[in-house]
Each structure stands twice: as C-alpha cells, then as structure tokens.
Amino acid sequence: MLAAAAALALALASSPAGAPQSPSAKPAAATRELTDEVGRAVRVPLEVRRVVSLAPSITETVFALGLDDRLVGVTDFCDWPPEAKNKQSVGEVRNPSLEQVVTLRPDVVLATKAVNRRETVEALERLGVAVYVTDPLTVEGVLASTARTAEVLGAPERGAALVASLRARLENLRRRLADRQPKRVLFVVWHEPLISTGRGTFLWDALRLAGAESVVDTEQDWPRLSLEEVARQQPDYLVFAGDHQMNLRRLIRSLGERPGWRSLDAVREDRVVVVSDALNRPAPRIVEAIEQLARALHAEAFAEAERGKGKRKKGSSGVARYSPFRFSLFPFPFAPQASLVVQRHCS
Amino acid sequence: MKPVTPLRVLLTCAALAVTLLAAVLVALKLGAVPVSFAHLMSGLIERTFGGANPLPADLQLILFEIRLPRVLLGILVGAALAVAGASFQALLRNPLADPYVLGVSSGAALGVILSLAVFPNIGVATPLAAFAGAALTITAVYFLGRRHGQLDSTTLVLAGIITASLLSAVIMFLMTTLPSGSVRGMAFWLMGDLSVEPPVSLALLFAVLAATAATIYFTAADLNLMLTGEQEALHLGVNVARVKLVVYIAASLLTGLAVSVSGAVGYVGLVVPHAMRMLVGGDYRVLLPAAALGGAIAVVFADALARTVVAPTELPVGAMTAMAGAPFFLYLLRRRMR
Numbered sequence: 001m002l003a004a005a006a007a008l009a010l011a012l013a014s015s016p017a018g019a020p021q022s023p024s025a026k027p028a029a030a031t032r033e034l035t036d037e038v039g040r041a042v043r044v045p046l047e048v049r050r051v052v053s054l055a056p057s058i059t060e061t062v063f064a065l066g067l068d069d070r071l072v073g074v075t076d077f078c079d080w081p082p083e084a085k086n087k088q089s090v091g092e093v094r095n096p097s098l099e100q101v102v103t104l105r106p107d108v109v110l111a112t113k114a115v116n117r118r119e120t121v122e123a124l125e126r127l128g129v130a131v132y133v134t135d136p137l138t139v140e141g142v143l144a145s146t147a148r149t150a151e152v153l154g155a156p157e158r159g160a161a162l163v164a165s166l167r168a169r170l171e172n173l174r175r176r177l178a179d180r181q182p183k184r185v186l187f188v189v190w191h192e193p194l195i196s197t198g199r200g201t202f203l204w205d206a207l208r209l210a211g212a213e214s215v216v217d218t219e220q221d222w223p224r225l226s227l228e229e230v231a232r233q234q235p236d237y238l239v240f241a242g243d244h245q246m247n248l249r250r251l252i253r254s255l256g257e258r259p260g261w262r263s264l265d266a267v268r269e270d271r272v273v274v275v276s277d278a279l280n281r282p283a284p285r286i287v288e289a290i291e292q293l294a295r296a297l298h299a300e301a302f303a304e305a306e307r308g309k310g311k312r313k314k315g316s317s318g319v320a321r322y323s324p325f326r327f328s329l330f331p332f333p334f335a336p337q338a339s340l341v342v343q344r345h346c347s
Numbered sequence: 348m349k350p351v352t353p354l355r356v357l358l359t360c361a362a363l364a365v366t367l368l369a370a371v372l373v374a375l376k377l378g379a380v381p382v383s384f385a386h387l388m389s390g391l392i393e394r395t396f397g398g399a400n401p402l403p404a405d406l407q408l409i410l411f412e413i414r415l416p417r418v419l420l421g422i423l424v425g426a427a428l429a430v431a432g433a434s435f436q437a438l439l440r441n442p443l444a445d446p447y448v449l450g451v452s453s454g455a456a457l458g459v460i461l462s463l464a465v466f467p468n469i470g471v472a473t474p475l476a477a478f479a480g481a482a483l484t485i486t487a488v489y490f491l492g493r494r495h496g497q498l499d500s501t502t503l504v505l506a507g508i509i510t511a512s513l514l515s516a517v518i519m520f521l522m523t524t525l526p527s528g529s530v531r532g533m534a535f536w537l538m539g540d541l542s543v544e545p546p547v548s549l550a551l552l553f554a555v556l557a558a559t560a561a562t563i564y565f566t567a568a569d570l571n572l573m574l575t576g577e578q579e580a581l582h583l584g585v586n587v588a589r590v591k592l593v594v595y596i597a598a599s600l601l602t603g604l605a606v607s608v609s610g611a612v613g614y615v616g617l618v619v620p621h622a623m624r625m626l627v628g629g630d631y632r633v634l635l636p637a638a639a640l641g642g643a644i645a646v647v648f649a650d651a652l653a654r655t656v657v658a659p660t661e662l663p664v665g666a667m668t669a670m671a672g673a674p675f676f677l678y679l680l681r682r683r684m685r
Binding site for chain 2: 076089090091092095096097098099100102103105119122123126127128224
C-alpha cells in the first residue's frame with residue numbers, strides 16, 4: 001500500500017520534469033549578458049521595462065535614478081520615498097512570494113546580498129527570472145552599485161549624473177573634515193542585545209566618511225557587544241540611526257536610567273546623536289545621512305563656513321544632540337529640526 | 348475495534364488518499380496569486396493528458412513550478428515525520444516519543460548546518476549530513492538510554508531531551524560564530540520551511556521515503572506485539588533486538604530526510620499518529636500507512652495556510668504546525684488523564 005502511494009507520488013514528482021519545460025515569460029527578446037556584483041552571470045533584455053525590487057535600498061536607488069515608472073514590485077519594507085508604498089508588494093524581504101514576483105512578469109529582479117536570502121535568488125533563477133544581485137560593502141561601493149543599477153535598467157547616463165553629484169558632495173565633506181580629528185563613536189545598530197557594525201560593512205565606511213571612528217574593530221559584520229566593553233572604550237558619541245521612530249525617542253530618553261548605559265560618559269554628558277535611518281541603507285540617500293552625522297559630530301567645521309556665508313542661524317547646524325531633560329519637558333523637540341535637516345539636504 | 352484485514356487497510360488508505368488529493372487541490376488553488384478553479388482543472392488536465400487550450404505562461408509557472416514542488420515536498424515531509432513518530436512511539440511504548448523529543452531532529456539540523464559551513468556548494472552533502480547527524484544522535488541516545496544492559500524508556504526520553512538541548516546550544520553557537528554568509532537564512536529554516544527547493548531531486552527523496560517506510564511496515568506485526576511489552580514479544584517469538592535496531596535506523600533516516608529538506612517542522616510526528624489512532628485504531632498494520640497519509644495531509648494543509656494567511660508574505664510552515672499541533676496535543680493529554 002505504502003509502495004503504491006509512493007509510486008503515485010513518484011509519478012507526480014517526475015511528470016513536471018518530463019513535460020515541456022518552464023515556459024519562459026515571454027518570447028526570446030534581444031538580451032545581453034551581465035555579471036552581477038556577486039559574480040553571477042545574468043541575462044537581461046536590452047530594454048528593461050519591468051523591474052521588481054527585493055530590498056528597500058534598491059527601491060530607493062531606483063527612485064533616486066528617476067526610473068520608478070519601471071518599478072512594478074517592491075517589498076513590505078520599502079518605505080522610502082513614500083510613493084514606494086503605492087507599488088505592488090511581493091511580501092517581505094526575507095521571504096517574498098515567488099508567485100507574486102512571477103505574476104508581475106519582471107524583465108529583471110534586483111536583490112541585494114546583505115538582506116535577501118540566497119535561496120530566494122536561486123529559486124527565481126530556476127523559474128527563469130533574471131536576478132541581478134548587488135553587494136555594496138563601502139560607500140564607494142554604494143555609488144558604484146547605483147551606477148551599475150542604472151546600467152542594468154538601460155539608463156547609464158542617469159547613473160553617471162547621480163553618482164557625480166553624490167561624489168561631489170562627499171568630496172566637499174572630505175575637504176571640510178580634512179584637518180579634524182575623527183570622533184570615537186559607538187554606532188548602535190540594535191540596543192537589546194547591543195549590536196554594532198564591523199569593519200566589512202558600508203556602515204563602517206559611512207562612519208569614517210562622516211569623521212567618526214567606530215570603537216568596535218572586528219571582522220564580524222554585525223557583532224554583539226557587551227556594555228562592559230563599551231564602558232571600557234568610553235566612546236565620545238553614541239550614534240543611532242532612525243529619525244522618525246517613536247520607539248527610538250523613548251529609548252534615548254531612557255538611556256540615562258538604564259543600567260550599563262548610564263555609566264557611559266557619552267550618555268551622562270548628553271553626547272547622543274540621532275541621524276536619518278538612511279545611514280542604514282546602502283542607497284544614494286546615505287550621503288545625506290553622512291553629511292548629517294558629520295554636522296552633528298563636527299559642528300564647528302560647519303559653523304565657521306556657514307557664518308562666513310551668513311545664510312543660516314548657528315543653532316541649526318545638524319541639530320542632533322538630545323538631552324533626556326529636554327525630552328521630559330517637551331516630548332518631541334527634535335521632530336521639526338530633524339525634518340529641517342532632511343529638507344535642507346534634499347533641496 | 349474491528350479486526351484488521353487487508354481489505355480494511357486498503358479502504359482506510361483509499362479514504363485517506365482521497366482526502367490527501369482534496370488537500371493537494373486546495374493547496375494548488377490557494378496562494379498569493381488567485382487562480383480560478385477552472386484554470387486549475389484545465390491546467391491539471393492539460394498537464395496530465397496534453398490538452399488544447401494552454402494556460403497563461405505565468406499561471407503555469409505558478410501552478411507547476413512553484414506550488415506543485417512545494418506540495419510534493421509537504422507530502423514527503425509529512426509522511427516521513429508521521430511514520431518516524433509512530434515508530435518511535437511503538438519502540439518506546441511512550442506516547443511522548445517524537446523525533447524532536449529524542450533529539451534526532453536537532454542532530455539532523457546540526458548535520459545540515461555543518462555541511463553548509465564546510466561544503467556550501469555540494470548539494471548532496473546536505474541530506475547526507477542530516478542522515479549522519481540523525482543516525483549518530485539516535486545511536487548516542489540509544490546507548491545513553493540503556494540501564495543495566497536494557498533500554499529504559501524513561502532514561503531514553505530524558506537522554507533524548509538533554510541531547511536535543513545540547514545540540515540546540517551547539518547550533519546557536521555555530522550560527523553566531525560562523526561567517527554570516529555561509530549560514531544565511533538558517534534561522535528561517537530552523538523554524539520549518541518548505542519554500543527552499545531540495546538540493547536532491549524529489550524523485551530520489553520519495554524513493555528513499557518509500558523504501559524506508561516499507562521496511563518499517565514489514566515489522567508492523569512485531570511492533571504490535573512489542574507494544575504489549577518487550578518480554579511478552581520475546582516470548583511470542585519476536586526478534587526484539589533486531590526489530591528495534593532496524594526500526595530505529597529507519598526512523599532516524601526518515602527524520603534526517605525530513606529535516607534536511609524542511610528544517611524543524613514540529614508536532615507532526617507527535618500529533619498525527621495520535622489522531623490516526625483515534626480514527627483507525629492502534630494496530631500498526633493500519634496505523635503506519637494511515638499516519639503516512641495523515642502526515643502528508645496535515646503538512647500540505649498547514650503549508651497552504653502558511654502561504655496564504657499573511658500573503659504575499661509567507662510564514663514558516665513549522666509555525667503553523669506548532670500553532671495547530673500544540674493545543675491539539677494538550678487536548679490529547681487532558682483526555683488521557685481523565
């Protein structure tokens with residue numbers, strides 16, 4: 001009996017393999033072969049009209065390139081720019097719905113090694129869907145990846161223009177910070193358990209470009225730390241990313257009372273910096289977040305220049321130092337300021 | 348209970364097979380992308396007999412390249428786990444016995460993680476390492492569970508639980524310390540997940556399942572006698588030691604098979620044999636095939652739910668089986684105590 005059931009199952013299992021093979025979504029259009037950032041060969045149509053993004057950073061990049069009209073699918077986590085939420089969702093980054101992706105008939109699916117699962121990429125590949133995987137490991141890599149994404153979508157000139165302007169801003173920043181001593185910081189990826197970032201990530205590089213030096217020096221990408229170790233290092237600043245989140249505000253307000261955290265000089269002396277959560281995403285907007293962090297850490301370098309220009313009030317230079325005391329008096333003192341910072345960089 | 352005749356076994360299996368077929372149809376129809384029943388039927392007919400009106404290409408892809416392999420994987424995992432669970436329950440005369448309780452699943456999982464870390468590019472290494480992990484674990488637990496040269500059920504279960512907890516700790520250690528690239532996605536897999544296509548062909552996996560389950564089935568009459576007590580079975584002429592060895596090995600192979608393709612899908616090995624006992628009685632000659640089909644039905648159905656309740660995002664099927672299985676298990680427990 002069992003054998004009979006198994007035989008039936010066998011027949012079922014082998015039938016798809018014998019039947020006419022996976023009907024490719026469309027007749028063979030002109031294609032070209034590319035090598036993606038993890039070294040896979042990918043065959044994409046010469047003209048890419050339909051794109052599915054499997055990561056928030058990629059969605060942002062496509063929007064920044066002004067190619068969002070080709071974006072037919074995004075993930076649930078793609079929350080920037082706000083218009084991204086109007087796109088069809090294919091599910092969550094770690095486990096998107098393959099059927100939803102296939103139904104959207106994408107010319108190419110863009111994934112990123114750091115957040116997507118290899119299994120997802122392999123499964124799509126088997127279904128005959130072209131998947132281009134990005135893997136930026138430095139800020140320079142983010143720029144290069146942006147340019148390559150533009151190229152995959154058949155608009156290299158847009159990539160070149162965007163990257164040139166971003167590079168100019170970074171160069172400007174580099175000159176401004178040239179004679180500044182880097183500030184020793186702890187970048188808090190997550191607070192419970194305490195997770196920071198290691199040498200191999202774009203975040204580490206972003207900190208460096210903002211005139212910061214992480215007190216965590218490890219090969220591991222996302223090391224778990226003990227507060228003891230942090231207390232031993234006594235960083236000059238704590239850096240958090242995520243400007244609009246209520247939870248983060250509450251957390252920062254509570255640091256002064258948290259055991260372990262309250263023994264950090266940076267907490268006691270109110271040297272806690274919050275920057276845009278764009279710092280967490282390897283997308284063009286990271287340059288904005290780097291500038292924001294640089295302003296918060298090296299206010300003097302910017303204050304001089306701005307006083308020289310006489311355009312801005314002194315106090316507005318990247319305000320990002322929050323005291324628990326201020327919070328208790330008025331719960332949201334930094335919301336308008338933070339958005340001010342963002343707007344300024346956007347314009 | 349009525350006496351077990353070949354006819355009764357056949358009728359029971361036929362009824363369950365029809366239920367399984369219904370579950371398969373439901374699982375093929377449900378998903379993030381809506382597929383009409385007409386499309387499904389015409390697609391199936393066309394696939395089986397070759398037909399005139401072909402489906403849209405993307406629907407074909409969804410039905411036969413995405414959903415069908417997953418449904419087949421669910422059948423494989425469900426049948427393997429339920430038969431393994433029923434076997435362990437008979438060997439130990441303990442209703443709590445289950446691949447998970449005995450640590451066999453954790454051993455298989457550790458094997459998978461090690462193989463992914465050491466041979467990330469050899470597909471066959473994964474199920475082989477899972478077999479090895481499961482077999483080594485059950486061997487260790489088997490010897491740890493002996494007292495005075497005899498297998499002692501309580502000691503065995505305790506040894507299994509402690510071994511499982513030790514192995515889980517080792518798995519956590521490896522997942523934290525190994526470079527993140529090599530074990531990426533493991534956390535999801537550990538919760539039980541059918542979305543990943545197995546590295547070995549399904550046909551081969553089904554062949555192993557059929558051979559192993561058939562081996563266990565040949566001992567069904569002996570298992571019945573052993574359930575009344577090992578001494579009694581010995582007196583009735585059962586080669587208890589040999590039956591135990593064969594069934595232990597076969598059941599750990601089934602566990603390794605299931606874990607290597609789906610991770611930790613819990614409660615199937617525990618709940619399905621119990622449910623089938625309530626339906627068809629405790630005779631292993633009918634219980635084993637019923638458990639195999641019942642396990643397949645349970646996992647196929649659970650996975651259909653996992654794919655649809657929060658679509659387009661998918662839940663791990665292990666979360667679904669645990670959510671349905673744990674309360675059912677508590678119900679069984681309460682009923683037993685009354």
